[in-house]
Amino acid sequence: MGKPKAKVDDKICLACGGCISLCPHDALSMLGGRAFVAEDKCLSCAICIRTCPVGAISGEVYK
Amino acid sequence: MKYDVVVVGSGPAGTVTARFAAESGAKVLIVERRAEVGVPVLCGEGISQKIDDWGMLEGKRWIANKMEGARIYSPDGTMVRLSADMAGNETGYVVYRDIFDKELARMAVKAGTEIMMKTEVTGLLKENEIITGVKANQFNEEIDIEADIVVGADGVESKIGQWAGIDTLLKPHDLETCAQYTLTNIECDKEYCDFYLGEEIAPGGYAWVFPKGKDVANVGIGILASLSESGMALKLLDKFIGSHPELKKGEPVRLLAGAVPVAQPVETVKDHLLLVGDAARHADPITGGGLTTSLEGGKIAGETIGKAVNEQKFDNEILGSYETGWKEAFGKKLRRNYLVKEILLGFEDKTLNLLADSLKDYKFEEFSTFSIVKALVLKHPTLLMKLKPLMKISVEK
Numbered sequence: 001m002g003k004p005k006a007k008v009d010d011k012i013c014l015a016c017g018g019c020i021s022l023c024p025h026d027a028l029s030m031l032g033g034r035a036f037v038a039e040d041k042c043l044s045c046a047i048c049i050r051t052c053p054v055g056a057i058s059g060e061v062y063k
Numbered sequence: 064m065k066y067d068v069v070v071v072g073s074g075p076a077g078t079v080t081a082r083f084a085a086e087s088g089a090k091v092l093i094v095e096r097r098a099e100v101g102v103p104v105l106c107g108e109g110i111s112q113k114i115d116d117w118g119m120l121e122g123k124r125w126i127a128n129k130m131e132g133a134r135i136y137s138p139d140g141t142m143v144r145l146s147a148d149m150a151g152n153e154t155g156y157v158v159y160r161d162i163f164d165k166e167l168a169r170m171a172v173k174a175g176t177e178i179m180m181k182t183e184v185t186g187l188l189k190e191n192e193i194i195t196g197v198k199a200n201q202f203n204e205e206i207d208i209e210a211d212i213v214v215g216a217d218g219v220e221s222k223i224g225q226w227a228g229i230d231t232l233l234k235p236h237d238l239e240t241c242a243q244y245t246l247t248n249i250e251c252d253k254e255y256c257d258f259y260l261g262e263e264i265a266p267g268g269y270a271w272v273f274p275k276g277k278d279v280a281n282v283g284i285g286i287l288a289s290l291s292e293s294g295m296a297l298k299l300l301d302k303f304i305g306s307h308p309e310l311k312k313g314e315p316v317r318l319l320a321g322a323v324p325v326a327q328p329v330e331t332v333k334d335h336l337l338l339v340g341d342a343a344r345h346a347d348p349i350t351g352g353g354l355t356t357s358l359e360g361g362k363i364a365g366e367t368i369g370k371a372v373n374e375q376k377f378d379n380e381i382l383g384s385y386e387t388g389w390k391e392a393f394g395k396k397l398r399r400n401y402l403v404k405e406i407l408l409g410f411e412d413k414t415l416n417l418l419a420d421s422l423k424d425y426k427f428e429e430f431s432t433f434s435i436v437k438a439l440v441l442k443h444p445t446l447l448m449k450l451k452p453l454m455k456i457s458v459e460k
Contacts, residue, residue: 014319015320016320016321016322017218017219017220017322018238018240018320018321018322019322020220020222021220021221021231021232021233021322021324022233022234022235022288024232026225030096030183033097047235050288050291050292050293051238051240051288051291052240052293052294052320053240053291053294053295053296053297053321054242054297055294055295055298056294058293
């Protein structure tokens with residue numbers, strides 16, 4: 001069990017790609033037209049969560 | 064499948080690169096992961112009138128509206144008006160990006176380019192560490208596409224550059240996170256693009272109104288990602304519209320989110336590989352506008368590729384003339400504007416208000432450092448100290 005990972009809500013994501021360009025751990029990519037978090041790479045830094053323009057990414061780590 | 068060039072991404076930078084490469088005799092393939100060129104639109108849709116001189120597009124179907132100038136509103140509402148020739152990259156036309164992109168794609172196809180839709184590139188093909196093409200997934204089938212040159216036109220989220228060992232990671236300080244509605248049933252002054260500044264309105268960015276007609280406009284916001292919180296761009300956009308007497312009457316017919324690099328360009332050339340457009344961070348760090356630089360850079364890339372294919376040489380040395388070319392065309396401007404961005408980010412609302420007050424009634428004959436200094440000396444000479452770093456940059460050019 002590691003830290004809780006960032007999670008993309010498919011119902012909110014507008015697939016702009018910003019999170020992918022910002023993820024320092026290469027954990028995000030576009031998959032099937034939506035952003036997708038590779039859990040094994042996510043280090044829960046929360047950059048994607050803070051910067052998502054529509055609030056589509058959430059995670060326990062971010063309060 | 065063997066091509067001279069495979070271009071990953073069918074946005075303007077990709078299709079213009081493809082077109083000029085194909086016109087120089089190269090066999091070119093564009094792969095696009097989506098099912099339609101130009102859709103979804105991820106753009107404010109403003110472009111400089113410089114495009115008139117380039118002859119890259121035919122007809123006028125891609126034009127929504129022609130602009131007379133820009134109006135910049137400081138945090139207290141003071142307005143500074145700039146005519147189109149002084150307002151820079153984003154003032155000129157508001158375009159229909161879906162049609163605009165398809166027109167550019169059509170021109171590429173006319174030159175001999177092939178296009179594959181719904182084809183997502185998943186990695187680079189390499190032989191003895193030399194790039195020989197791309198691996199892709201097409202309708203859930205893995206395919207190899209061989210090519211002497213790979214062009215990464217895959218946008219702000221570019222993976223091509225990263226796979227080739229180029230550091231494309233953006234810092235939150237170098238990205239604007241954006242949201243935009245296309246609002247209809249509003250009354251707008253269709254001659255002007257409007258920009259709204261202020262810490263409360265858009266921290267580290269601005270809100271914009273780009274009219275597409277007399278009753279429809281793109282209304283959007285960009286905030287610096289390092290100042291953002293979850294969902295902030297959309298929340299602030301709703302707040303901006305709600306507080307605007309005219310815009311709040313409108314209803315949206317489109318919502319989009321976006322990410323715009325306001326960074327310094329990255330390394331754009333490796334053996335057998337080029338990056339263009341947003342993937343190369345070819346966007347103006349002050350405005351976030353990237354259409355003109357994408358087209359200009361794409362043309363240089365395409366011509367360089369044509370030369371490389373004709374000589375059958377694909378190393379850094381021959382492809383490097385692309386990097387030299389774009390640096391000559393707009394590299395200096397991007398570098399200078401990055402420094403200006405850094406300085407502007409340090410300005411408080413108070414300073415912006417004073418600046419706007421100095422400039423509002425000034426009749427600009429030209430938008431130069433000298434004319435700004437003259438306007439400031441007349442009204443708020445104390446501002447000159449704060450602007451000193453800006454002056455230094457514009458004198459250096």
